[in-house]
Structures are given as C-alpha cells and as structure tokens.
Amino acid sequence: MSAPNITRWIGIGLLGLPLYGALTFWSSLEGQPDPNTQLEAWARFVTTNQYVWDHLLGSILGLIFAIFGVFALGVYLATSRAPRLGLVAMVITVLGSALFLPGMGVSAFAAPKEGQAYLAGLEELHKLPDILADTMFALTSLLMVLLVFAGNLLLGVAVWRSGTLPKFAGAAWAGAAVLMYPMGLVYEATVGPASTPPTVVAGAALMVAGGGWIALGAMRRPSAKTTGAAVQPGVQ
DSSP, rough: OOOHHHHHHHHHHHHHHHHHHHHHHHHSSSOOOOTOOOHHHHHHHHHSSHHHHHHIIIIIIIHHHHHHHHHHHHHTTTTTSOOHHHHHHHHHHHHHHHHHHHHHIIIIIHHHHHHHHHHTOGGGGSSSSSOOHHHHHHHHHHHHHHHHHHHHHHHHHHHHHSSSSSSHHHHHHHHHHHHHHHHHHHHHHHHHOOSSSSSHHHHHHHHHHHHHHHHHHHHHHHHHHHHTOOOOOOOO
C-alpha cells in the first residue's frame, strides 16, 4: 500500500476553514426575533423547517468543518516557525468548538419544541425558575466563547509567524475572531440584544477570505514535514 499524500490531506482539511466561514455567514444572514420581547414571533420562527436546516447545515456542520480545518492547520504549523503556538492554539480552538456543539444541538432540536409548546398554549413554560442545567449551560457557553476567541486569535498569530503562510491571512483570521466574539458582545451591550449581531456576519465573511487564503497558501507551499525538508529555526 502506497504512503498517503500528507500534503493533499492537509490541504483538504484546511478547506474546512473557509467552509466554516461560509456556512456561518449563510446561517447568520436571517436574524431571529428576540424571545424576551417577541416571544410569539420567536416561537413561530423556530418552528419552521428552515430554522432546523439553518442550524444543522450552517451551525453544526460548520463547526465540524472548523474542527477538521483547525486540526489540519495545527499539523501544518507543527513544522513551521511557530510550532508550539500553533499546537496550543489548535487544542484551545478545538476544545472551544467541541463545547459549542452541544449549544447548537439545543438550538437546533430543543428550541423548536419549546416554540411549539408556546404556540400550543403552554405559555408558562418560559416562567419556570432556573435550575442547575440552566446555570451550567450559561457557564459552558461563557467558557466556550473565551476558548474559541482565544484559540482563533492565537491561530491567526501563529499563521502570521509561521514563515510559510501569508501573514495577512493570519491577520484576517484573527480579525474575524475579534469581530465575531468581543465585538459581538459590545454590539449587544451598546445597541441592544440581537440573535446575530452584524459583526458576526462581517467576521464570518472575513473567515471565508482568511481561511481560503490559508488553505491556498498551504497547498502552494507545503510544510517541512510533508516535503521532508528540515524545519527552519525561528521564534516558537
């Protein structure tokens, strides 16, 4: 059996980065009503088939592509000028993305049933007191945001310092993380609650560009590990 073409597999994996950005962009275009102020409109929105498909294909599949893409990027960066930073960033980002998946599952499968219950007349459902599950969901979501933001920011820095990938592709990836997470929180705090702040849409578009640029750069210039060349010394 012939040895696998590592360069090809890394290139295929890296395509998960722009695909993640594209699916996130698509699923973020249509904002949903705020359940705190427009409960009935929200209930009607989340009980549509389109809502389920948006979360399955846009959010959940997008996160799966992101995990594969980040793994591939971590492998590529392992023989660059920033190997340790790349691997640490990979672990942090994958951990945060994995924690994101349960939340997306709740949104995709539990929210429609909750909306259906409200439309069926069970209006007291939203007045039930919080329980441990609610608290743990909130804490997990907070941890997820911190990990995903920090991991993607560090990935952008590692790409910048890699010595083989386009520096501004790393800057674009890091900038996208800033737009999607801290800027999204700032938007909600200053402008008001939004299911999808416009900064997230802008960040997703930037991820398409940055992720595609990273994948293209890696396929044009394989890492030392995939070519058998010596690792170039440099800052880690």
